[in-house]
Amino acid sequence: MFHIIPAIDLIDGKCVRLTKGDYNTKKIYNEDPLEVALEFQDHGIQKLHLVDLDGAKQKCVINFQVLERIATKTSLHIDFGGGVQSDTDIQKVFEYGAKQVTGGSIAIKNPAKFEDWLKTYGGDKIILGADAKNERIAVSGWQEDSGLNILDFLAKFESKGVKYVISTDVDKDGLLQGPSFDLYTKIQNRFPQINIIASGGVAEMNDITKLTEQQLYGVIVGKAIYEGRISMIQIANFMSNQK
Secondary structure, eight states: OOEEEEEEEEETTEEEEEETTEEEEEEEEESOHHHHHHHHHHTTOOEEEEEEHHHHHHTSOOOHHHHHHHHHHOOOEEEEESSOOSHHHHHHHHHTTOSEEEESHHHHHOHHHHHHHHHHHOTTTEEEEOOEETTEEEETTTTEEEEEEHHHHHHHHHTTTOOEEEEEBTTTTTSOSOOOHHHHHHHHHHOTTSEEEEESOOOSHHHHHHHHHTTOSEEEEOHHHHTTSSOHHHHHHHHHHHO
């Protein structure tokens, strides 16, 4: 089954979106992320990608309370990312209700720690965030270029037990100009055993259909929903047709 996973990005506890990771492009879509999450759930959504942009910037999780509210008041399977860089943070994120945690910057800056999390929590609970610009991994809320090729990066962590990867093409994110289909084809061909979740650039349902044809695990959709380019009714119909 192909999974459509809406994103809620958090700044100051509010539901926002950025363009290409630039905090200066912040646009607030809802003061209460729980309202947004409940609407997703009402349309049959089962998974949610929740991103703490404050945490990504400050390198520690900030929006624990929002995570807890959504986890306790919905049945959504929450993948949480942004600022998770310590054992204390990851323990609290799971305690506050996340089912999976995405680590990106930590895998670059402290790979031993990320590998330890894989051993401790398992590959089903730890998602590798592989966000790329020109096929090189970008870290710290996409503010830094690691210089590391994305395929080399994935090869290293596949051997350590990674099963799930969220890959965003930073140059596509928030532009509503279509996903990076070629990048996902390269990743899929090289790592057929990894569950690949596409992210960035989705503008219309046709993009989602194309990603489904690539046999990826799923796609994260953000701005296209908030800007009305893709309706929740369309997503609900798409999911029901898969059953």
